[in-house]
Structure formats: C-alpha cells, structure tokens
Amino acid sequence: GAVVSQHPSWVICKSGTSVKIECRSLDFQATTMFWYRQFPKQSLMLMATSNEGSKATYEQGVEKDKFLINHASLTLSTLTVTSAHPEDSSFYICSAIQGAPATGELFFGEGSRLTVL
Amino acid sequence: QKEVEQNSGPLSVPEGAIASLNCTYSDRGSQSFFWYRQYSGKSPELIMFIYSNGDKEDGRFTAQLNKASQYVSLLIRDSQPSDSATYLCAGGAGGYNKLIFGAGTRLAVHP
Numbered sequence: 314g315a316v317v318s319q320h321p322s323w324v325i326c327k328s329g330t331s332v333k334i335e336c337r338s339l340d341f342q343a344t345t346m347f348w349y350r351q352f353p354k355q356s357l358m359l360m361a362t363s364n365e366g367s368k369a370t371y372e373q374g375v376e377k378d379k380f381l382i383n384h385a386s387l388t389l390s391t392l393t394v395t396s397a398h399p400e401d402s403s404f405y406i407c408s409a410i411q412g413a414p415a416t417g418e419l420f421f422g423e424g425s426r427l428t429v430l
Numbered sequence: 431q432k433e434v435e436q437n438s439g440p441l442s443v444p445e446g447a448i449a450s451l452n453c454t455y456s457d458r459g460s461q462s463f464f465w466y467r468q469y470s471g472k473s474p475e476l477i478m479f480i481y482s483n484g485d486k487e488d489g490r491f492t493a494q495l496n497k498a499s500q501y502v503s504l505l506i507r508d509s510q511p512s513d514s515a516t517y518l519c520a521g522g523a524g525g526y527n528k529l530i531f532g533a534g535t536r537l538a539v540h541p
Contacts, residue, residue, distance in 0.1 A: 354533075356534055357518070357531040362528065410527075418476075423473050424471075
C-alpha cells in the first residue's frame, strides 16, 4: 500500500523552543492531510485538516498560532509546535488520503512522539 | 458534539475464541465507519470499513453496522495472540474526511 512517512519519529526539546514535524506521502500526491494528537490510552484527536496551497482548517479548541501547519506541496505537510511546553508532550500522527476524500484511502504516518522538558 | 464511544476494556479472550468489539456513535449524519488496529506506540492500520447496514466479512473479521441503532461492531474469529492490540472505531460523514475516533478498546488474546 501507499506510504506516509513522518520525521522525526521522536523528539525531545526544552520548554519554550519550537519543533517541526514533517509528514510526507512517498508514492502518491495528497491534496489533503490530517494532523492528530494522541495522549496515552486515549484516542486520536483531530487537530487540523491540511490542504495543499491553502490555509489549514483547525478543529475547535486547537490554537492555530500554537500549531502552525504548512502544506506547501502535494507530498509534504509540516506541523510546527511553537513555544512548546510540557503539556504539549504527546504522540502526533499525520494521515493522508490517496485519491478523493470521499472515495480514496487513508494512510497514517508512523507518528512522532514529542517530549517537552 | 459528535462522539464515538467504545468500551476501553481490556477485553480478554482465549486463543481461538471470537472477540466482539462494539462502538456507538452520536452523529446520525455519519455514513462511513472504520475499524483500525493500533499496536502500542505505533500508528493505526486499517482493518475494515463499512458503509451499508448489515454485515461485511473479510477473512477472520466481520464488521456489522446498524444505522438505526447507531451501532457498529467488529467480530474477530479464531483470535490469535497477534490480534492483541487496541482497536479504534471511527466514523465520518463520507469517506475518510474528518473522521471522529473512539477512544479504543484494548484486546488481549491469551494462549
């Protein structure tokens, strides 16, 4: 099946720094990508929908200035956690749709575990 | 508030038994439903999707959908220890767009 790659797979940073996570669709073009966060033993929470060439659509309660999303090409979306704090520590997962949103197939990245000290 | 509810478990079944995982959803506009399996520390992987009322079978897995009762289930026949994982139920208005995930049910299959 199609492959979605995330980088880095894990990162540790100091409080107050910014961290960028990349999500790449390796063998298909994805006009739509999604970013989720997952706390231990909890489900995936959709943070935002990333659309190539336009602004991301954020879910209610997600600070767009805190979590910057850039979908600059059909194969790359980035999530930047700005001024990270310990409560931002989480597992961040991206997904991308191969094909049309309603009829395509969704593939997940491997996830990126962020630990903020 | 659109919600997808699952029993967190753990659901413990012996090897070879049938595991039954259940899910309810609140949004009557949901049309597509998905079951994902997630191993600890890994990203989810799709097991099955179902759009129509009734049963859908794929190998050892059977998904069941009852839109009137807003209920989705996943049956795993001949459960194997390798099936031990967290199973996430997800629903959406159409296709994979903006899926709402349940918290997941942890399944433990013991030899």
